[in-house]
Amino acid sequence: MDYKDYYQVLGVEKTATKDQIKKAYRKLARQHHPDVNPGNEEAERKFKEANEAQEVLSDDEKRRKYDQLGADWQRYQQTGGARGGQSQGGGFDWSQYAQGGGAGGGEDPFGGADFSDFFSSMFGGVGGQGGGRPRTGQDYQAELELSLEDAYQGGPRTLTVNGKNLRLTIQPGAEDGQVIRLRDQGGPGRSGGPAGSLYITLRIRPDARYSRTGHDLTMDVPIDMYTTLLGGEKTVETLSGAVKITIKPETPNGTRLRLRGKGFPVYRQPGQFGDLYLRLSLTLPQHLTDEEKTLFRQLAALRQ
Structure with missing residues (x-):
């Protein structure tokens, strides 16, 4: 199991504020979103990595735990990556970090469908694996292109995000780069938490007149x-x-x-x-x- 450098994934310093983390995540999410890069497996991988990094670094408890693990990770590798209990080789106790993905018997506790093995082992995966307090779902990013006349007049528009048709109303006078938030249209909540939001960035085409x-x-x-x-x-x-x-x-x-x-x-x-x-x-x-x-x-x- 490889260590994930979430700060490197988002391209921020370890001292980055929540606003800086959110800004870096939104930039990467727009760049690598599957809707923008259909069939591009590398873009999909980077999109998932950015989601995972934002999930950890935007949460105070997860970030504290992740930062604490960072200092001990080298010892973890030196002991051969012992998964449970205290290793005889270096005294590294992985169990203080690992949540356990809810697996039992001979199953691999490091498995996880949506997030990496590293994430699942620390935070119990997603969708309520390993229990935990309710968590808001992942925020999504999308763009909507308008003509200058569309922005002038406003009116209803339909946007397809992740295969779902969403209807929204554009108010007259919208500006290029303006962001509209649709609550509960993001990723599903975890452990009974609410769904995330969808952030739509408006792009207004230049007008020749x-x-x-x-x-x-x-x-x-x-x-x-x-x-x-x-x-x-x-x-x-x-x-x-x-x-x-x-x-x-x-x-x-x-x-x-x-x-x-x-x-x-x-x-x-x-x-x-x-x-x-x-x-x-x-x-x-x-x-x-x-x-x-x-x-x-x-x-x-x-x-x-």
């Missing part, structure tokens, strides 16, 4: 030379519908116009919106005719 800064949006609006010089009106499509804007005569190229309340909804604050900024971009006529070139030369001469 708009750039977003907080609740505000910016978009480029092409304006022809004649409207720029003489003024006029132009219809602009926004996320909330068409808006007609007025262009003043001789408007400089790059001018920014502000449309109040036409930006992104403020999350969980109904009726509140950011602003939409229109950046006017001059477009020049192409493929001029001989007559048009003559007229432009006349205009240029008048300006000299």
Whole structure:
């Protein structure tokens, strides 16, 4: 039975806080989740290792016991890995650490289906093996991709996690990287404990028309030379519908116009919106005719 370095698995120091452990676990869980890596046995192995490491290091009692064992593990190996009682070779008493997986007779007490032999021998496996106090089930991680319009409008969405279809409602104004928690949709509890939670990270695809800064949006609006010089009106499509804007005569190229309340909804604050900024971009006529070139030369001469 090999020793498991749970700190190394998560890539954290032995002095890591619970928040640092949780952050490292979530990163690895997203990277190696079976839904992201279908059929990849190596990713599945790393996903299980991360789950196991988080199970131990996020629990004060398990972590204390694991840290205590770490100092004695070398003696355990030197004694040949005696499983029960006190070894004659080095005086290492494994029984003070081992829970016993509930096996009896000639069965291997180090067995375990979901966790490693090392974990099962120390903590009695999962699903109530070896008794113990009720424990909350494992938290799961998932991602949900949305378009900018989806995030603007909100509404119901269906997400499949571990073969289970889950329905959730996205509130208008959701942000990229925002995490939504669904209680009791994680792993099953142990020894009668509650199920874990499902943490869904929202990923909003970039939009070719708009750039977003907080609740505000910016978009480029092409304006022809004649409207720029003489003024006029132009219809602009926004996320909330068409808006007609007025262009003043001789408007400089790059001018920014502000449309109040036409930006992104403020999350969980109904009726509140950011602003939409229109950046006017001059477009020049192409493929001029001989007559048009003559007229432009006349205009240029008048300006000299």
